[in-house]
Amino acid sequence: FARTTPVILMFLFLGAWYVGATAGVRATICFICGGLLNLISARIGVRVSVQGQTRLAHALSHELFDALQIGIRTGSIGGLLA
Numbered sequence: 001f002a003r004t005t006p007v008i009l010m011f012l013f014l015g016a017w018y019v020g021a022t023a024g025v026r027a028t029i030c031f032i033c034g035g036l037l038n039l040i041s042a043r044i045g046v047r048v049s050v051q052g053q054t055r056l057a058h059a060l061s062h063e064l065f066d067a068l069q070i071g072i073r074t075g076s077i078g079g080l081l082a
Contacts, residue, residue: 008039048074 012035020028052074059067 005039012036012039 016028016032019031056067056070059070
């Protein structure tokens with residue numbers, strides 16, 4: 001998290017500079033808001049996916065039915081966030 005976010009933000013602000021130079025201030029504000037919301041959504045999606053995979057791996061060592069249920073639920077949530 002600490003290494004990738006500054007790089008992503010650098011590209012976001014470089015893109016915002018280009019949008020601001022070509023399309024104006026309102027388009028720049030929309031571009032920055034969209035980029036930040038996309039960054040937040042991606043972080044949430046990755047977090048949910050990793051937690052689901054961890055729970056799935058743990059459940060596989062106990063009972064197959066529970067693991068199948070967890071896999072379906074976490075897959076559905078990940079699909080909705082993507």
